[in-house]
Amino acid sequence: MSSAVSSPARTIRIGSRKSQLALVQTYWVQEQLQKAFPDRTFEVHTMSTQGDKILDVALAKIGDKGLFTKELELGMINNEIDFAVHSLKDLPTRLPEGLMLGCVTERENPADALVVHEKHKDKQLATLPAGAVIGTSSLRRLAQLRHHYPHLSFKDVRGNLNTRLAKLDAGEYDALILAVAGLHRLGMGDRIHQAIPSEVSLHAVGQGALGIECREGDAEVLNVIKALEHTPTAQRCYAERAFLRELEGGCQVPIGVNTEINGDALTLTGLVASLDGQTIIKESITGPATEAERLGTELANQAKQQGAQEILNQITAEMRS
Numbered sequence: 569m570s571s572a573v574s575s576p577a578r579t580i581r582i583g584s585r586k587s588q589l590a591l592v593q594t595y596w597v598q599e600q601l602q603k604a605f606p607d608r609t610f611e612v613h614t615m616s617t618q619g620d621k622i623l624d625v626a627l628a629k630i631g632d633k634g635l636f637t638k639e640l641e642l643g644m645i646n647n648e649i650d651f652a653v654h655s656l657k658d659l660p661t662r663l664p665e666g667l668m669l670g671c672v673t674e675r676e677n678p679a680d681a682l683v684v685h686e687k688h689k690d691k692q693l694a695t696l697p698a699g700a701v702i703g704t705s706s707l708r709r710l711a712q713l714r715h716h717y718p719h720l721s722f723k724d725v726r727g728n729l730n731t732r733l734a735k736l737d738a739g740e741y742d743a744l745i746l747a748v749a750g751l752h753r754l755g756m757g758d759r760i761h762q763a764i765p766s767e768v769s770l771h772a773v774g775q776g777a778l779g780i781e782c783r784e785g786d787a788e789v790l791n792v793i794k795a796l797e798h799t800p801t802a803q804r805c806y807a808e809r810a811f812l813r814e815l816e817g818g819c820q821v822p823i824g825v826n827t828e829i830n831g832d833a834l835t836l837t838g839l840v841a842s843l844d845g846q847t848i849i850k851e852s853i854t855g856p857a858t859e860a861e862r863l864g865t866e867l868a869n870q871a872k873q874q875g876a877q878e879i880l881n882q883i884t885a886e887m888r889s
């Protein structure tokens with residue numbers, strides 16, 4: 569007599585960058601999925617991405633999108649891993665053929681944080697001395713802070729969070745701007761000196777959420793990762809990503825967003841700034857949360873009518889020269 573033995577559920581291979589933040593995020597995903605699917609096996613496979621290797625070039629000058637995602641995407645296409653966990657804000661708005669954004673997890677606080685050198689512990693952004701050196705690699709943070717606080721100066725900073733904080737503490741900078749979410753996830757929330765309000769600086773598209781990318785048509789994997797989807801975060805991020813997708817050109821651009829959901833309505837605010845912080849275009853749109861992408865695209869077109877395209881063209885030209 570033969571007994572029918574069902575084949576064991578296939579092992580699911582999770583791809584991750586090797587940075588400390590990436591690993592914390594990936595192990596969190598693994599743990600949540602293991603709880604939801606106790607009979608399955610989840611393995612973590614780590615890979616270095618281009619962005620982990622090129623540390624001496626200003627991020628804004630590297631026009632290449634997907635700096636932190638390309639190797640993981642190749643891993644999925646070559647069937648070495650089944651899905652990849654990203655900080656959603658590092659995931660390009662256009663994905664390679666055959667891959668999709670399969671899940672967006674619940675967002676942490678998406679705001680940016682001011683982290684100061686010890687000697688400025690009594691100061692805030694507004695009261696830092698003239699010429700204080702703020703470390704940031706983000707054109708979005710640079711442009712918005714310049715607009716509100718023209719007395720500050722800005723210097724590029726690269727490397728993982730620990731490296732950046734060490735440079736701050738060594739006196740290379742007076743303060744840094746970092747994401748609240750990243751500091752919290754690494755247990756460094758005590759370094760947050762001031763959460764920067766959205767009136768001063770809008771956050772990056774997707775900031776504070778994790779995005780899980782997988783192969784299109786892999787229904788088994790898609791079904792597994794969907795267990796971690798947080799619908800309100802997903803709707804907000806789909807609107808934010810559509811806004812960015814419709815506006816961005818070849819390089820990093822100063823674009824910030826804010827989203828809110830009230831009942832069935834989603835409000836998206838989007839901002840495009842010139843690098844000197846002199847020109848700011850800020851527009852809002854409200855509509856059904858179920859039509860998130862349409863809202864994002866419409867808002868982008870609204871911003872273009874207000875002159876966003878000219879700002880972006882000028883930045884692209886400056887970056888190329």
Ligand SMILES: NCc1[nH]cc(CCC(=O)O)c1CC(=O)O
Nearest residue numbers: 655657746747749750775776777
């Ligand atoms: N580009 C770096 C990056 N990508 C994601 C985060 C952490 C916060 C997040 O999940 O949005 C950070 C660090 C930072 O911006 O300070």
